[in-house]
């Protein structure tokens with residue numbers, strides 16, 4: 001196997017993403033040693049049972065000793081607190097990264113705590129499922145999925161390249177962009193779809209018992225897909241919406257306008273308008289499939 005890219009990887013937060021990175025780093029030889037720290041004793045006990053870390057003692061100073069890559073894998077709402085707690089233990093030349101679904105607010109939370117000589121390079125793997133916790137992770141999660149790096153201005157190019165190599169080694173394709181651009185793109189492609197799913201499933205839940213049980217009984221694939229997304233972790237998604245407020249509200253405004261236009265077409269019996277609209281949206285789906293980015297195989301995300 002090729003040489004490890006990092007000597008010691010420390011993961012803070014061993015949920016779906018943190019535990020998947022640990023498994024993948026070991027399976028693909030991306031790190032010499034792997035240390036895991038999690039605030040939950042229950043999670044730490046499970047990490048030891050699963051045997052996915054070389055160091056799962058739970059001591060922060062010990063875990064970070066000699067770590068040349070540290071990845072914060074907690075919900076985005078606590079990134080700042082975590083960065084503050086780990087800062088005294090970070091060694092010169094180390095790379096500090098994260099996997100948060102929001103980048104602007106995460107940079108604002110973490111950057112003030114990064115000691116001089118430590119390279120802070122935020123990242124976001126566009127890979128996941130509706131499940132959480134250390135048991136939900138798996139080594140192949142990042143295969144053929146994007147990982148977006150959002151280095152700050154003046155970031156050390158060789159550190160960025162080394163982190164990009166790490167993601168490539170564990171199967172991902174890497175792209176670089178600014179945190180602001182990331183947050184706009186993800187507001188539309190990930191955050192808004194989750195909000196719509198939470199909303200439609202919530203609407204069904206607001207109906208009486210009789211309707212609710214019929215919805216469950218007769219749910220065809222459209223609604224079923226929404227229920228999968230709406231089963232995603234409440235803490236994680238609360239933090240995403242609180243931390244990508246501006247971009248989500250902007251996209252929601254555009255979405256509401258388009259929804260009103262569709263509503264008007266239905267009310268006016270404008271079949272031609274509806275047909276044209278649905279023809280445009282079908283073309284988008286076709287280009288995604290042509291680019292080989294369709295991951296909607298029946299068992300995607302279900303294990």
Ligand SMILES: NC(=O)C1=CN([C@@H]2O[C@H](COP(=O)(O)OP(=O)(O)OC[C@H]3O[C@@H](n4cnc5c(N)ncnc54)[C@H](O)[C@@H]3O)[C@@H](O)[C@H]2O)C=CC1
Nearest residue numbers: 013015016017039040073074075076100101128129132133
């Ligand atoms: N779930 C998904 O599909 C994806 C999630 N992300 C991002 O990855 C991050 C983690 O998400 P998941 O792994 O799904 O969450 P998760 O809920 O499975 O795991 C989070 C872990 O962080 C730990 N934690 C919470 N506060 C902590 C603290 N102060 N110190 C140390 N550990 C702490 C929790 O005990 C838990 O084990 C989030 O920021 C999320 O936005 C990114 C891509 C996909």
Ligand SMILES: O=C(O)C(=O)Cc1ccc(O)cc1
Nearest residue numbers: 101125126127128129130301
């Ligand atoms: O399960 C799904 O369909 C997802 O969309 C997973 C996901 C959730 C959050 C992210 O920031 C990236 C990927």
